[in-house]
Amino acid sequence: MIKTSKDNQATFLVDSIIEFKDFLPNYNAHIESFHALLEKECIAWSEIKNFTHGYIIIDDYIKFYNKERIHGSLSYMNPNEFIRKSMLIRICQ
Template sequence: MKMEHERIPPKTPNMNAHIESFHRIFEDDCLSRWQFESYTEAYKAVTEFMVIYNERRMHSSLQDLSPMEFYEKQRTDLKIKEVRV
């Protein structure tokens, strides 16, 4: 599978709303909470945040389930909530 990198025009974050939303959550819930004194501290905080974000945090686009819960239930007849962008 070939992947193509596509850039969006400057100052148009609405064209990539999902990643912009992630960046806001990442900034608010991880980076702005701490003053890191070393790369190691920052790496540890970011790694812990990513585990929480990807495994435990509820996502509205996944019917307010965590990704792990959604993955476990995806084998049943679970309907995905429509997301309009």
């Protein structure tokens, strides 16, 4: 049961429930895929000593992922290269 009040809490609650559907796993499969790769290619191979060490390892992996690692779904380019080429194509059109 939803109770209403002078400040429209019920409306806020309904809006929050409607927006929540966007955070379900099937709506963000690309992030779920990245987290699986992060676990498999980075965390599983590292012995993380503390929070700072873990932060550095994950930050280095994200830089590698965006600047060096090629992706089959991006025509075998890294994400940075793919974005640059995509922007050039849009400018030339």
